[in-house]
Amino acid sequence: DAGITQSPRHKVTETGTPVTLRCHQTENHRYMYWYRQDPGHGLRLIHYSYGVKDTDKGEVSDGYSVSRSKTEDFLLTLESATSSQTSVYFCAISGGQGRETQYFGPGTRLLVL
């Protein structure tokens, strides 16, 4: 299994509070991604990173920000959580050499009350 961990694994928070999710990898992969999984939508890309301090938006980036100060860590921040951000969040990594597989972390289940 690819060395990807996510923390926390479960979180309950209240509307309006900031939340940060962490993804940590031990594979030294260049690319890292944050997805959210919702019933009827599959997985949708929130943000991704193609190197330290290099990030870009995905299809559902509104309300989210990311940071990557080290190769191994990719943080996802909900600046002011809303109930619509209740979801399961997955981090993924890939080597960035073209036509490569993405490997997924175990997920973080977030409930915003």
Add this chain to the structure above:
Amino acid sequence: GDSVTQMEGPVTLSEEAFLTINCTYTATGYPSLFWYVQYPGEGLQLLLKATKADDKGSNKGFEATYRKETTSFHLEKGSVQVSDSAVYFCALSDNFGNEKLTFGTGTRLTIIP
């Protein structure tokens, strides 16, 4: 933009039955195609992939062939087992350097003994 359409679920089959889960895609260029599997409470795992037309991906008895003429990548297995019960996602990568994945909505498969 890119899109993936896969067979609506849920699908329920008896053990040893033949499985087909349909997947079609829309993409510019020459995408790579993937099937991922998600077991209950876990993250996504790569099941198989194909990177060019007419390639066949295979793993654990599952197969899928990249058909450019019909823009399809249908998943098949000749004899399913109870342990194959999971959610299956078809996905594509546009190969434009960022390796972003576009997912279908997922198909929940339940195998009954």
